[in-house]
Amino acid sequence: MSTEKELIPKGKKLLIRFMFMVIFFLVFIFQGATFLSATDVDVPDVREAIVKVYTVSNSPDYYNPWSMQGPRASSGSGCIIENNLILTNAHVVSDQTFLQVRKYGDTQRYRAKVVAVSHLTDLALLTVEEPEFFAGRPALSFGELPETQQEVLVYGFPLGGDTLSITKGVISRIEHQPYVHSSSIFLAGQIDAAINPGNSGGPVLVDDKIVGVVMQGIPSAQNIGYMVPIPVIRHFFTDLEDGTLDGYPSLGISIQDMENESLRRHYQMEAGMSGVLINQIVPGSPADGSLEVGDVVLFIEDYPIGNDGTVEFRPNERTSLNYVIQQKQIGEDLSLTILREGVKKEIKVNLFRSLTKDLLVPMEQYDILPTYYIYGGLVFCPLTKNLLNIWGSQWLQLAPRELVCCLLNNIPEREDQQVVVLLKVLAAEVNQGYQSINSWVVERANGEKVWNMRDLVEKIENCQDSFVILEDQYNRKVILDKKEALNSQQEILAIYRIPADRSEDLR
Numbered sequence: 001m002s003t004e005k006e007l008i009p010k011g012k013k014l015l016i017r018f019m020f021m022v023i024f025f026l027v028f029i030f031q032g033a034t035f036l037s038a039t040d041v042d043v044p045d046v047r048e049a050i051v052k053v054y055t056v057s058n059s060p061d062y063y064n065p066w067s068m069q070g071p072r073a074s075s076g077s078g079c080i081i082e083n084n085l086i087l088t089n090a091h092v093v094s095d096q097t098f099l100q101v102r103k104y105g106d107t108q109r110y111r112a113k114v115v116a117v118s119h120l121t122d123l124a125l126l127t128v129e130e131p132e133f134f135a136g137r138p139a140l141s142f143g144e145l146p147e148t149q150q151e152v153l154v155y156g157f158p159l160g161g162d163t164l165s166i167t168k169g170v171i172s173r174i175e176h177q178p179y180v181h182s183s184s185i186f187l188a189g190q191i192d193a194a195i196n197p198g199n200s201g202g203p204v205l206v207d208d209k210i211v212g213v214v215m216q217g218i219p220s221a222q223n224i225g226y227m228v229p230i231p232v233i234r235h236f237f238t239d240l241e242d243g244t245l246d247g248y249p250s251l252g253i254s255i256q257d258m259e260n261e262s263l264r265r266h267y268q269m270e271a272g273m274s275g276v277l278i279n280q281i282v283p284g285s286p287a288d289g290s291l292e293v294g295d296v297v298l299f300i301e302d303y304p305i306g307n308d309g310t311v312e313f314r315p316n317e318r319t320s321l322n323y324v325i326q327q328k329q330i331g332e333d334l335s336l337t338i339l340r341e342g343v344k345k346e347i348k349v350n351l352f353r354s355l356t357k358d359l360l361v362p363m364e365q366y367d368i369l370p371t372y373y374i375y376g377g378l379v380f381c382p383l384t385k386n387l388l389n390i391w392g393s394q395w396l397q398l399a400p401r402e403l404v405c406c407l408l409n410n411i412p413e414r415e416d417q418q419v420v421v422l423l424k425v426l427a428a429e430v431n432q433g434y435q436s437i438n439s440w441v442v443e444r445a446n447g448e449k450v451w452n453m454r455d456l457v458e459k460i461e462n463c464q465d466s467f468v469i470l471e472d473q474y475n476r477k478v479i480l481d482k483k484e485a486l487n488s489q490q491e492i493l494a495i496y497r498i499p500a501d502r503s504e505d506l507r
Contacts, residue, residue: 044138046208047104049080050164052157053088053126053201054109056098062387063423065372065379066498071097077156077202078126079210082139086112086126087233088201089215090119091181093126094366101128103137104164116245119366120355122181122215122228123236124201143209145230146171146189148317154193154214154225156202169193169223176320177226180216183363183385184355187323188215188226195225231327239329246330249351250358252285253278254411255321258296258307267296268342274298274307275339276321282358284415286349292340299337300324330354360412361385361419371453374501375460375468376485377426377492378434378478380442382453383407383419400439418452422470422478426496430488434478444471457506 053076061067076092078101086101093099093114100109110128117124128134146152154167169192177188191204195217204212204227212227239245255276258264267277275298281287298304301324303311310318328334328351336347356362363385370387373380381387383406391398406419422440425431442450445459446469460468463482470478493501500507 044208046138046140046205047155047164047166048136049138049140050104050155050157050202051078051080051086052076052102052104053078053086053092053112054100054102055093055096057093057095058097059095060370060386062370062381062384063390065370065381065423065503066500075157075198076200077198077214079140079155079203080134080137081210082141084127084131084134085115086128087203087210087213088124088126089181089213089228090117090122090124090366091215092201093117093124094119094181099126101126101133103133116240117367118236118239118245118247119364120179120182120184120247121186121232121236122179123213123233125240140203140205140208140210142230142233143206143211145174146206146211148173150206152191152193152211153205154191154195154199154202155205156199156214158194158196158198160196165199167193167195172224174229174317174319176322179228181364185320185322186232186326187229187319189229191225191227192223193225194223199225235326235329246354248326248355249328249330249332250282250285250353250355251325251334251349251351252282252287252353252358253291253297254280254282255297255309257309264307267294267339269296269339273339275305276307276309280411282411283413285353285358286334286351290347290349291336291338294340296339297321297336298339298344299335301335325351357415358411360410360417361407364389369503369505371503371505372423373453373457373503373506374426374489374493374498376480376488377428377431378470378480379423379426380453380456381421381423383421383441387421387423402441403439406441414451416452420450420453420456426492428488428492428495430480430484430492437478440478441472442470443473445469447471454506457502 055074056071058071059069061069076088078086078088081087099112101112102109110130110133112126112128115125115127148171150171152169156165158165172190172192174189176185178185189212195214199214202214203210212229215226215228217225256279258277275296278291278293278295281293300321303324305311305321309321311321311323312318313323330351332351334349334351338345338347361383365386371382383403388395388399420442422437422442424438425435427435444450445456446463450456466482468480468482
C-alpha cells in the first residue's frame with residue numbers, strides 16, 4: 001500500500017514537469033521568432049527621410065525695380081519622397097540663388113536644385129544630383145486627409161537648435177484659409193503642434209505617412225499653425241504628370257451670399273433652396289458666355305451650396321465652394337445647377353483658364369524680375385501685391401488709397417489689363433515740378449486709355465506730337481516735351497546708375 005501511494009504523486013510530478021517544458025519551449029520559439037523579425041527585418045525610421053534646407057535668396061527691390069535687395073540666408077525643412085525628390089514649401093526656396101540640403105544625422109550639405117514649384121499653393125519639389133544622397137534613405141508615402149481631433153506628428157528643424165525636432169498635436173479644423181505666401185485662399189489644416197520659423201516645409205505625419213506640409217503659423221497666437229493638406233498636395237502632383245505645372249482653374253465669377261430672406265425671395269428662390277448670387281463675371285473667363293449676372297448657383301457638381309457660400313465636403317464639415325473647383329485641373333469640365341429668372345438650368349462649363357488670369361492686380365510673384373519703364377525720369381511699373389508690400393505688413397492702412405482700391409476691386413475689364421503706376425520721379429530738369437509725384441495711376445496717354453505697360457510704352461514712343469500727355473482718372477496731367485525727354489534719357493540713367501530704361505520683358 002505504501003509503495004502504491006508513492007507512485008501516483010511521482011507520476012503527476014513528471015506529467016507537470018513535461019507540460020511546463022512544452023510550454024517553455026513554445027514560449028522560447030515564439031520569442032525567438034519575434035526577436036528575429038524585429039532584428040532581421042529592416043523597419044524604416046521616418047526620421048531618416050527628413051532633411052534641412054539651406055537657402056540663399058535675393059529678392060527684387062520693387063521701389064527701385066532695376067535693383068535687388070541683396071542676398072539673405074534662411075533655412076527650412078523637407079522630406080524625401082519617391083523618385084529621389086524632396087517635398088518642401090515654395091516660400092522656403094523662393095527667389096533662391098543657392099540651395100543646399102542636409103540629411104538627418106549627417107553633417108554634409110549637398111547642392112540641391114528646384115524641380116517644380118507652385119507659389120500659389122506654397123509647394124516645391126527639389127532634388128540632389130549626387131546619387132549617394134538618397135542611398136539607404138526611406139521615401140515617405142502619402143496618406144489621407146485626417147479627421148479633426150486626429151493626432152499628428154510634425155517633423156522639422158525649427159529655430160532654437162540644429163537637430164531634428166518632433167512635436168505632437170491634433171488637427172483642430174480643416175477649412176479654406178489664406179496662404180500667406182500667395183495671398184490666395186485654399187484648403188488648409190489647422191494644427192495645435194508647436195510650429196516655429198524653420199519648421200516650414202516639414203511633413204505632418206499620421207502612421208508615418210504624409211498628410212500635410214507645414215506652411216505657416218500665427219505669431220500672435222499660441223500653438224496655431226497651418227499645413228498644406230493632402231488634397232492640395234495630390235492636385236500638385238496630378239498637375240505635374242504631363243511635365244508642366246498649369247496651376248488651378250477659375251470659373252471666373254464674383255459671388256454674393258444669400259442669407260437674407262428678402263434677397264432670396266427677390267430672385268424667386270423656393271423654400272428649401274440655397275445658393276449664391278453671381279454679381280460679376282470676369283471677361284474672357286470660362287463663365288463668360290455661359291453664366292449671367294443675376295444667376296443663382298444652387299449646386300456645383302453634386303454639392304448643394306449653402307446660402308453662406310459653403311459646401312459640405314465631409315459629414316458636418318463645411319468649407320468654401322471653391323473646394324469643388326479646386327479639385328479640378330485646367331481643361332476639365334464643371335457641372336452647375338443654376339436658377340435663372342426662377343427657372344432651374346443645368347450648365348456645363350469647361351475650366352480652360354488659370355486662376356491667375358482673373359486678377360487685375362497680381363498677387364505675390366516670385367522668381368521673376370519686376371517690370372518697369374523710365375521716360376524723362378518718370379518711373380512706371382504695373383501695380384502688383386509685391387509693390388504694395390513695400391509699405392510693410394500694414395500696407396492696407398499705409399499704402400495710397402488709390403492703389404489699395406485697385407486691389408480690392410480686382411476684376412479686369414479685359415484679360416491683359418494692368419494698373420499702370422507712375423511710381424516716382426527721378427529729379428531732372430526735364431521733369432521739374434513733378435518731383436513730388438508718386439504712386440500716381442496713369443489712366444490715359446495722349447488721350448487714349450492705357451491698358452498695360454506695353455501699351456504705355458507704345459503710346460509714348462509712337463507719339464507724333466511734340467508733347468507726351470499723361471492723365472489720371474481725375475484729369476490731372478503730367479506733360480513732357482518729347483524732344484527734351486529723349487535728349488535727357490541717357491544722362492538721367494547715368495546719374496542714377498540705372499543700367500537700362502526698361503526691364504527685359506519690355507525690350
